[in-house]
Amino acid sequence: MIVQSRQENDGTVVLTVVVDALIASRAAQFREEVDRAMVAATGRVEVDCSRLDFIDSSGVGALLHMVKLLPVGRPPVRLTGVGPKVLANLELMCVHRIFDLVPST
Numbered sequence: 001m002i003v004q005s006r007q008e009n010d011g012t013v014v015l016t017v018v019v020d021a022l023i024a025s026r027a028a029q030f031r032e033e034v035d036r037a038m039v040a041a042t043g044r045v046e047v048d049c050s051r052l053d054f055i056d057s058s059g060v061g062a063l064l065h066m067v068k069l070l071p072v073g074r075p076p077v078r079l080t081g082v083g084p085k086v087l088a089n090l091e092l093m094c095v096h097r098i099f100d101l102v103p104s105t
Helices: 024-038 057-069 084-092
Strands: 003-007 013-017 045-048 078-082 100-103
Touching: 003 024, 013 024, 024 057, 045 057, 078 084, 084 100
Parallel strands: 013 045, 045 078, 078 100
Antiparallel strands: 003 013
């Protein structure tokens, strides 16, 4: 398991990444788990990245997959607890503006 999911009362689906690295060898499984969890999403989709220490280009692609699943007009995917290494890679790949980012404190 790479992602744990729960649905809030307001329809928000919160996905918690439970691995420390979202890399090529985990990207396909991440997509499958996200696909199942997002079926029930009626509101915002939020990804808790507080345990995530590293993300490669395949991991970024898996996050972008979530954006493609959202219907038009839905708020952007919110990434919370984004650490400095993950943020640096998102910025390096010029995708940080696609998400609603909440850096870790």
